[in-house]
Amino acid sequence: MIGLGGIGQRHVRNLRSVLGSEVDIIAYRARRLRHVLTDRLEIDPGSDLEDKYQIHAYEDLDQAFAQNPEVVFICNPSSLHIPVALSAAKAGCHLFIEKPLSDSYEGVEELISLVENQRLIAVVGYQMRFHPCLQHVRSLLRRQAIGRVLAVRVEVGEYLPGWHAYEDYRQMYASRRELGGGAILSQIHEMDYIYWFFGIPRRVFAVGGHLSSLEINVEDTASILMEYSADGRSMPVHLQQDYVQRPPSRTCQVIGDAGKIIIDFHAPSVRVFDERGQVAETRLFEGFQRNQLFLDELNHFLGCLRGDATPMVTVRDGAHSLRMALAARESLHDGKVVELA
Numbered sequence: 001m002i003g004l005g006g007i008g009q010r011h012v013r014n015l016r017s018v019l020g021s022e023v024d025i026i027a028y029r030a031r032r033l034r035h036v037l038t039d040r041l042e043i044d045p046g047s048d049l050e051d052k053y054q055i056h057a058y059e060d061l062d063q064a065f066a067q068n069p070e071v072v073f074i075c076n077p078s079s080l081h082i083p084v085a086l087s088a089a090k091a092g093c094h095l096f097i098e099k100p101l102s103d104s105y106e107g108v109e110e111l112i113s114l115v116e117n118q119r120l121i122a123v124v125g126y127q128m129r130f131h132p133c134l135q136h137v138r139s140l141l142r143r144q145a146i147g148r149v150l151a152v153r154v155e156v157g158e159y160l161p162g163w164h165a166y167e168d169y170r171q172m173y174a175s176r177r178e179l180g181g182g183a184i185l186s187q188i189h190e191m192d193y194i195y196w197f198f199g200i201p202r203r204v205f206a207v208g209g210h211l212s213s214l215e216i217n218v219e220d221t222a223s224i225l226m227e228y229s230a231d232g233r234s235m236p237v238h239l240q241q242d243y244v245q246r247p248p249s250r251t252c253q254v255i256g257d258a259g260k261i262i263i264d265f266h267a268p269s270v271r272v273f274d275e276r277g278q279v280a281e282t283r284l285f286e287g288f289q290r291n292q293l294f295l296d297e298l299n300h301f302l303g304c305l306r307g308d309a310t311p312m313v314t315v316r317d318g319a320h321s322l323r324m325a326l327a328a329r330e331s332l333h334d335g336k337v338v339e340l341a
Contacts, residue, residue, distance in 0.1 A: 001027040002061075002084050003076035004049060006164060007098055007125075009037045010291070011073050012053050014298050021054075028064040029057045035166070039291055043166045065091050071305065074098060077173040078180025082107040089114040095122040096301055100188045101318035103180030105326060108319050115315050121304045123311045124318030128189040129196060130296040132285045133263045133270050137254065140261060141197060145272060147258030152237040154194060154252045156187050157245030160214060174243075175216040182218035183208075183241040184329050190239055190252075191328075192313070192321040194226070200320055201226035201237065204327040205337045212244050220244055224328045229341075239328075 001008055004027060015023055027050075036047035050057055058064040065087065072088040074081050074097045082102045088095055089111060101124055102108060115122040128134060141149065161169040173179035174186040184191075184206075208222040220243040228235040250265035259280065260273045268288050272281040303309035327338040 001025060001055070002072060002074050003098075004029065004033075004055075005075065006037055006041050006166075008073065008075035009049070010039070010294055011075065011096075011298065012055070013039070014291070014295055016053055018295070018298060018302070025053060025055045026064055026067050026069060027055050027057045028061045029059060032057065032059065037166060041164050041166060061087065065093075069093055071096065078185060079103045079178065080180075082111060085111050086114065089118065089120060089122075092118065092120070094120050094305060095315075096125060097122065097315070097318065098125040099192070099318070100124075100180070100185050100325060101315065101322045103185055105319075105322065108315075108322065112315050112319060121301075121311065122315045123301055123304065124313045124315060125297065126189060126192045126313045126318075126321075127293040127297040128193055129312055130293045130300070131265070131268075132288065133265060133268050133283075134193055134196075136270050136283055137252070137261055137263060138197060140270075140272065141254070144256075145259065146254065146256030146261055147275070149198075149235060149254055149256050151235065151255045152194070152198070152253065153240075153255075154190050154238065155240040156190050156250045157240070157242040158248035158250075159246045160216070160220070160243035162246075170215050175214075175218065177218050181216070182329070183220055183243055184222050184224075184325050184332070187241045188321060188325050190241065191324050192317075193252075194237055194239065195317070195321045195324060198228055198235075198237065200324065200341045202229045202341045203227050203337050203339050204324065204331055206328040206331040207335075208332055214243060216243075219329075219332060222328060222332060224331075226324070 034049050036044040036049050036052050038044050072093045072095055074084055078100050081097055085095055085097055086107060169175055174181040204226050206222055206224040209219050211221045214220055222241045224239040226237040252263040254261040258275045262271045268285045270283040274280040300309060304311050327340055331338045
């Protein structure tokens with residue numbers, strides 16, 4: 001384990017839940033904080049992280065790699081992912097890399113080459129691909145349930161100081177440019193499922209920036225327009241991201257020439273409307289628990305390690321969604337349209 005903050009500890013909890021004592025967990029730790037976080041991202045008083053999960057920690061990365069780990073979970077801040085991933089790949093380790101793949105494209109192609117040439121199992125942590133809403137909508141789109149897609153509107157907004165109850169929001173990676181923060185990269189799940197549904201856009205334009213009074217040095221609002229080209233026609237996809245909405249909002253609308261699909265992730269639900277505007281289908285995923293996404297993702301990864309499956313989100317896939325996000329960030333900074341595909 002590289003990084004044992006909120007997401008790193010979640011993976012450790014799930015590893016122990018799924019594999020119990022069958023897995024040995026070691027960690028490279030820089031700050032060596034010992035608090036234990038609950039599933040609700042609150043501190044469990046009186047518990048010690050390394051004792052609770054039987055983790056042997058090292059303060060030197062080379063010492064950790066000298067233990068010959070088979071798999072490395074990379075859960076440190078985004079700007080630090082690639083150097084560690086390259087070291088792990090060179091050591092012949094399989095990789096689980098948290099999203100986003102990085103905060104720049106430097107070293108990404110080298111990592112892809114290493115992974116593919118050495119035939120390593122490597123996945124990027126986009127657990128939203130296991131969300132029942134998205135899986136159902138992808139199935140609807142593949143069978144053209146609403147005809148030809150004409151436009152897409154996606155929104156994700158949540159008040160940043162409420163993300164982690166256990167830490168000062170100003171110290172979070174999402175708040176700090178040097179750690180790879182900002183709404184565009186930190187909320188990149190939406191960018192990934194847009195890529196999963198529709199591929200890479202032809203060009204990207206973004207406006208926004210640090211518009212609120214939050215004490216951060218990154219953008220808290222981004223309004224991104226992506227243009228797709230298919231069959232000689234243009235299809236707009238609009239993505240709205242922010243750190244300020246209360247209550248939070250996470251939705252997706254896919255508009256076709258024979259109907260419309262609406263996802264509300266907070267319900268969670270999928271509604272399908274036919275060409276007359278009448279409700280054709282409603283799916284409510286009652287009892288859905290967020291941690292199930294991470295359990296499904298982990299079990300998929302373990303299946304890949306066993307040879308029972310192939311990665312749903314490869315490093316190359318992670319590179320494509322990163323390119324989209326970096327194009328949006330470049331456009332936000334320069335005020336110009338950025339060509340991609």
